Amino acid sequence: MTRFLTAGAAALATTFTLGAAALADPAPDLRGTWVGTYTAVQPTHYQRGNEPRFNQAEWMLDIQIQEDNVFWGPSKWRRDGDTGWNENEATGTISLDGSGRIGITETSPMVIGANALIDARYEDGKIYADFRSLRNGTTYSTVLERQVN
Numbered sequence: 001m002t003r004f005l006t007a008g009a010a011a012l013a014t015t016f017t018l019g020a021a022a023l024a025d026p027a028p029d030l031r032g033t034w035v036g037t038y039t040a041v042q043p044t045h046y047q048r049g050n051e052p053r054f055n056q057a058e059w060m061l062d063i064q065i066q067e068d069n070v071f072w073g074p075s076k077w078r079r080d081g082d083t084g085w086n087e088n089e090a091t092g093t094i095s096l097d098g099s100g101r102i103g104i105t106e107t108s109p110m111v112i113g114a115n116a117l118i119d120a121r122y123e124d125g126k127i128y129a130d131f132r133s134l135r136n137g138t139t140y141s142t143v144l145e146r147q148v149n
Contacts, residue, residue, distance in 0.1 A: 027069035027094040028122050030102075034061040036129070036142035043137040056080040059142055061090060061104075061127070069094040075106050088115055094122070102127065111135075 035058065042053040057080060063073040075090035092104040104118035113134075120129040127144040 027066075027096075028100075029066065030063045030071055030094070030122065030127070031066050032063060033147040034063065034127055034144035035059070035147055036127075036144040038131075038140040038142035040131075040138050040140040045136075057140075059129075059131075059144070060085070061144055063090075063092075069096055075104075090118075092118075092120075102129075104129070 037056070037058050040055045040057055042055070044050050044052055057077055060076040061073065062076070063071045065072045070091070070093050072089070072091050075088045076085040078085050088106045088108050090104050090106050092102055095101040095103075100122040102118075102120040102122060104120060105114050106116040106118065107113070108115045115135055116131055116133045116138075118129050118131050120127050125146065128141075129144060130139075130141045132139050
């Protein structure tokens, strides 16, 4: 009986060790400024007419703080031709499963609650992001590339 308990304890210790090692994989360091361009579409709106709107724009995600697999930073966008940025805040988490999946919530300083949900993944040094506004129906996909100073 002692041999079985010893073998069981060893197997359990190995399982915990391997599980801890899997969780110990560090998340990629995403701190820095990421920029991408995109085409966005907004649904029809009674004030803008019966046609959807398509816009060319640029998104800047400036990840300033990262602790383990969670991060925070300004999320900015502007339409082509605009010089000023529209600024929100982004909080995000990098999946612990090693897949590179990222979940981001964008909030506006003007309104309480989430402004948008962004599904993304980090792969080959880029962030591939799919944006969905919760307020006005705007959607787009983009590839963000880290800017080097």
